[in-house]
Amino acid sequence: xxxxxxxxMPLFPIGIVKKLTELSARQIRYYEExxxxxxxxxxxxxxxxxxxxxxxxLEIKELIDTGVNISGIKQVFIMKQQVKHAVPxxxxxxxxxxxxxxxxxxxxxxxxxxxxxxxxFGKASLIQxxxxxxxx
Numbered sequence: 001x002x003x004x005x006x007x008x009m010p011l012f013p014i015g016i017v018k019k020l021t022e023l024s025a026r027q028i029r030y031y032e033e034x035x036x037x038x039x040x041x042x043x044x045x046x047x048x049x050x051x052x053x054x055x056x057x058l059e060i061k062e063l064i065d066t067g068v069n070i071s072g073i074k075q076v077f078i079m080k081q082q083v084k085h086a087v088p089x090x091x092x093x094x095x096x097x098x099x100x101x102x103x104x105x106x107x108x109x110x111x112x113x114x115x116x117x118x119x120x121f122g123k124a125s126l127i128q129x130x131x132x133x134x135x136x
Contacts, residue, residue, distance in 0.1 A: 010040035010048035017049045021057045031060055034070055036077070079113040 014025055021028075031037050032047075037056055039047040049057075063073050 007051045010050050010053075012049045012054065014047050014049070017054060017057065020054055021061060023057060023061060028057065031057065034074070036060055036070075036073060082109060083113045 012020070014028060017023075017028060018025060028037075028047075032039065037049075037053050037060075039049045039053055042048060060073055063076065068076070
């Protein structure tokens with residue numbers, strides 16, 4: 001069984017998730033109502049959360065604690081998704097990885113999302129490497 005399958009397997013009822021995240025059941029339901037998380041449901045309609053759901057709730061909690069509102073959190077997640085899809089397009093293989101040319105729109109989108117995520121969640125920013133292309 002792969003790690004991806006294990007991380008997405010619905011295992012935790014809301015009581016356990018409350019303890020793990022220190023969020024109230026109302027907060028968790030609120031984030032679900034806004035489409036920020038998508039827990040699985042049992043035949044009895046009980047929510048079951050995966051490891052990825054718990055990670056996302058912790059990320060939401062951290063963003064809320066830093067003053068980001070729900071609309072801002074949605075934008076952060078949208079940008080992260082765009083970066084996730086854009087990064088594979090940034091590289092092409094030809095015996096070794098070579099950076100391909102980006103359109104101005106792709107570059108702006110990529111740099112904007114990197115700026116939004118720079119230093120957050122313990123992740124290093126790739127902006128310095130990208131910007132170095134312009135300063136020869």
